[in-house]
Every structure is written in structure tokens, then in C-alpha cells.
Amino acid sequence: MPSPTSSTRSRTKNPGSQSALRHLNQQRIIDCLRSGPSTQAELARQTGLSTATVSNIVKIMQDEGTVSTEPTTSSGRRALNVRLNGNGIVAVGIDFGRRHLRVVLASLGYHVIAEESVLLPLGHHADEGIAAAVALLDRLLEQSGVQRSALVGAGVGIPGPIDRRTGTVAQGAILPEWVGINILEHLEETLKIPVFVDNDANLGALSEVTWGPHGGICNLMFLKIGSGIGAGLILNGAPYYGSVGVTGEIGHATIHEHGLVCRCGNRGCLETIASTTTMIELLSRGENYPLAPGDIVRNALAKDPATLRVVDDAGLAVGRALGNVANLINPEVIVIGGPLAVLGELLLTPVRRGLIRHAVPVIGESTTLTMSSLGERAEALGAAALVFQHAGIRAP
């Protein structure tokens, strides 16, 4: 859905622009440095860049804390040795949900140093959520012995669209109490490190191609089915943010023209048919207390007929929407995440049936549909990956 926004640099990269070229060149320099320290002259030789270009980029990375330099000699001449700030680089990943908060600390090599999640009260305000995140981060730093100075940035996932023109949570978020809040500014003030905010589904997509098994996939869609339904896109090998930063709103694809009224103001949206909220409403009739998403999972795995039917109907509707999406963007892989991912084939089968039914044959046959293996960690891991991406550090 929304774009990652940060006050420290621009997020959209025109592929032909100077900043895109700088980004590419920086990635190549970092790739060289992963095998060990190197002189600037050696970096120029290995990358094909001029020594002036290498020197400029090294200077910028030094200012950002990504590398450190020290004078040396090479073949009797003065040279500058460049070293990646390996263990000194730690990224924070923060995932805010409707009722949970997860924080991870990740090292340069995409290793998790520390990780913890806590419950948040339903309907909590942004201030409470941010305070809880700061407290949890402090605890993780203390437990793991990581210095605050090692933090290069924090990625933050929000379950709702972010309007990149204003940097605020847009209308239609699953967290209505957060609408209009500039999370970025709030967190940067508190944490004193660069902060990158993105939508949870976008981070899910990023986590699949970095931490997950889909590295190297150029066109991937991550579909999160939860109280809302949203998708994150990796297109042509990069996260895709569209024009104003609100993308992947597949939850508001019209399925029934005159269906139920949706929270977006439209009717018959996919969310009114296939979100966990709708499934819970359908299955809670006659129960003494409303079910939780965990109950859907438990009852489906126990082969409760009504639950299986509701999951099947939801899966078919999701598949229909995915068929239309696949017709448009022809992804190589579609990954389904969210609390129902543990249902595996029980949910995948009807989704696949709907996809094949509604996609044109060549697309239906060639799209891989799979469940996320990252579970509840996908968004927080993706948030940490977002920090590395902006530092030009690719997944190993």
C-alpha cells in the first residue's frame, strides 16, 4: 500500500536519475566491501567507476555511518582504506498491528539479534503505540547489549495506507485512531535515528524477497488477509509505491456490485466477503462471545463444517480478485500472509481455484501461489529490511 516516507531523503527513484545511479553504484561498492576492507583505488578497479565517483560515494556513506575509512599505503603510495561498519550496523524493525506490537533488531548480515512482541489494547492511540515501541526497543537493546550508536535506522510497519504527499496515515486505515498522524516525525523525534514508515503489506512483500525464500523474484505480490485485506508489490525487482503511495488496495476490489457496505464507503468489496472480521461475524452467530482469528484457525483445522465453508467461500473470492490482479501485472509469485496463513492448503486450494477460474489461461498456469513461511514476523522483518535497502545493503 503506502510508500515509505522519510525526512532524510527522497524515496522515489526515477531509474534514469542521478540518485538512482548513485544508489546502484553504492550497492556495488557495498557488495565489494562485504568480502573485506578495500582501498578506494581497488574499489574503482572492481566496480568500473572512476576514482572520483568512488570517493564521493564513500564520503556520503561515511557521513551516514555505513563505512569508516583510515589512511594506509598501497604499493608505496598513500591510499584510503574503506571498511564496512559490519557489526556496528543494526537496523530496528517495528510492526504495529491493531492489537500487537513487534520489535526486532537485525544485523547487517540479516541475522536477528533480538525480537519480542507485546499485546496492545484494541483502539489504542498512536501515542500509546509509539511509547510502547520505544520502551520495547530500550528493553531489547539492554538485553542484547547492542549500543544505541549502532542503530542506523528504524523501519516501521503500519496496517493502513500512507499518503506519501503528507507522510500521514490515510483514511481507510485499519487503525482509525492513527489517521492523520505523522508517525515518522513522532518517531524520529523520539528515537533520534532515521525512520522509514511503510505499510504492513508492502513490508510483507519486502520480507519475502529478503528474509524469505523468494530472493531473486522480480515480480511478487504479498497478500495479507486479516481484519483488512491489502497487498504489497515488488515490481521489476523493487518495492512499488505508485503515484501517491497508496497501492495494493485489493481489499476494496468490487466483488458484488450491490453487496454489503464497506468501511471504505463502497459496496461489495473483497473485505466485506473475505476479511477475518467478516468470517468472525459469520461464524459468531449463535455463539455467546465473538470468535477471534485464532478460533477460525483452530476450528478449520478441526474440520468444523461451517468454518471450512466460510474459509472456502472467502478463498474463492480472494482467488477471483487475484485472478484480475494477475491479469494486470502478471506476477511470478503470489504469497499469502496474515493469521490464516497457517491453514495451508485448506485456504490455498479455494484461492487457487478462484485464481485459475478468473485469470487468462497463460497467466493462471504460470503464477505460483504459496503461503508465507515468515508468519507473524513478516512485517517486522520487512521493516528492518527497509532500513538496509535504504542504506544500499542487499540481502545476502
Place this chain on the structure above:
Amino acid sequence: MPSPTSSTRSRTKNPGSQSALRHLNQQRIIDCLRSGPSTQAELARQTGLSTATVSNIVKIMQDEGTVSTEPTTSSGRRALNVRLNGNGIVAVGIDFGRRHLRVVLASLGYHVIAEESVLLPLGHHADEGIAAAVALLDRLLEQSGVQRSALVGAGVGIPGPIDRRTGTVAQGAILPEWVGINILEHLEETLKIPVFVDNDANLGALSEVTWGPHGGICNLMFLKIGSGIGAGLILNGAPYYGSVGVTGEIGHATIHEHGLVCRCGNRGCLETIASTTTMIELLSRGENYPLAPGDIVRNALAKDPATLRVVDDAGLAVGRALGNVANLINPEVIVIGGPLAVLGELLLTPVRRGLIRHAVPVIGESTTLTMSSLGERAEALGAAALVFQHAGIRAP
């Protein structure tokens, strides 16, 4: 829809790959050379690239015929002067339709040197179409005095999806007689120049950001409404081809689950509701002969009530499909092309109503919807642009 395929080089560019970097660097060198010839050393200074990198790229461009070089001296030292083969570079654009063929010759500065279109018999075979294109090209070369040696390549537009894995026209094409044909091989054998094949809607999108008024738009969708309905995508500033090359198949978005059977084998697709074929079927009842697309235009402009109603219904359905598309990829601009584009607001108004009705508010409000100003020339001009794009020559 499909990807441009060519036997001479790979078409997909991973943004981090060596080939993408080479492409970017080549563009920068060409940009420098537009203001006049330059030495290799000067090019290195202006681009920030190493002299070795510049030398390698110049060598490749020389082999491709894009530049020529000659020895010179600079500050008393031997140097190599590089010159863009300006007027010597001509691109051919060929647009095949169900019943027409258009060929253009375009110069480096995106000027049309010669252009002509002819009618083809309905149901013609690929061989006939290709023979007609070759004959028309020969005629244009003779009329304009352009030497065959000046041709750097031919772009070819086809009204149907192309499976990039095989380079052939895929099932579901508007030209069923062309399915399975490898147009690329046929044309390269005959023309003896590099050929790039692409879908007509993709070329429409490319023409809008090169020849048309939308240069600089990073996320644009071109929707062609004709006997079929298909879209071409420019995403993150580049043509988008997806995983197997079949994208933008919005004509097969499901609108009515149990609607009419579509030529794709599905039911209730947008094409069964809003293609010119469907409009003609609806409006030909009681007529002595079937109408042509031109009749729809003429009758709508003459305010014939039944025609206006059919156009309005088609527009609403198109708008609904566009709303779902905009929710997913959040384009900045959607351009509508094809024979009905001349209807202007008569068609745009219902499309806009459908789009606003079905898109989430922030997306509906921020998407620009407009008619193509390139008319019937869009695809052939886009085909010529495709050749320049592959030579690293951007629109002026």
C-alpha cells in the same frame, strides 16, 4: 500486455544488474553527445564514469551503429572523437491491426520522416501482413530517400499478448490467425535489422510518455478500447512486462460472474460488455448490415439515444475495472486510446464516474483520466520509440 522480444539482447533489466547499469551509462553518454561530438576523455569527465567504462560502451555503440569514432588530438595528446550518427539513425515503427497496417519512419529527434497506413483484409494471415509491411516500408524508403543502411531497427505492434518465453503470439489474441507465429524471426529474416515486437497497448503507453504529452510521468496506464480491451503499463518510469510478458489484460476482468461467455473462455469479462464488438452487436439489432466502429462514433456525436446509452454503459463498466486497477497500482495518469477516443467527454464522463465510484477515495481523487491525443498513430509511434529505447535514446 506482452513483452518486447528480440533475438539480439535480453529485454528484462533487473535494476541492479550489469546490463541495467550499462544501459543507464549508455543513456548518459548519448545525452552528452546530443550537444555535439566529444572525446572519450571529455565524456568520462562529464559522466563521472571511468575512461575504461566509457571506452567499452563506445565500442559497443559503434558496433551497433549508434556512434562513429575518429582519431583526433586534444591538448597535444592522441584522443578518440565520438560522434552520434544523428541523421543516419532511423527507426521503423510498424503497427498491425485486425484490418489495418501502419508504418512510420522516425528520426533520432523523434521526428516523423514518412508515414502511411493501408487496409488489410479481415482474417488475413501473418504472412500476408508481414509481406504488406515490407512492401509499405520499401515504398516509404523510396519516397523519403532514406537509405536502408540508416535503419537501426524496427518496432512492431501486435494486437494480442506475446508470451516472452517463446516469442510467439499467445492464445487470446485479437488476431487468431497469428497465434503461435514467431513474428520476430519472420521479420528479422526479411528486414535484416534488429526487430522488437510488443503488444499494441504497451506501445500506446510508451508513445504517450515519448511522443505524447506525458513525458516525465512515472506511472501511467494506457487503455485501448477496440475489438479487444487491453492496457499497457509504464511503472516506475519504465515499460512493465511482468513475469511471462502478458500484462494489462484488463479486458478479461470479471464484471458479471455469470455474464456472457468471452473469447478467453471465462464469463462476464469487461470485453463482453464494453468492447466495440459488443457495442456493435447491441446496436446492429434490426439494422440491415452490421455497424462499424466509425458508425458508433458518428451516431454518438449525432446524439443518437441508443448509441449514447450503449457508450454510457460501456464507460461505466470500464470505469469500474479501472477503479480496481487504480486501487492496485495507483497510476498518476490513465490515458484512453483506440477508435472511440474521439468521443471525448461522451465516453470520459461515464468512465470517470465508474472510476470514482469504485476506487478508494484518495486514489479516485488523485488519478488523472484523459483521452489519447495521438489517435490511430499511437501504436506505430510507440513501435518506433521502442527501437530508440533499446538504443538508449530518450525522447527529447
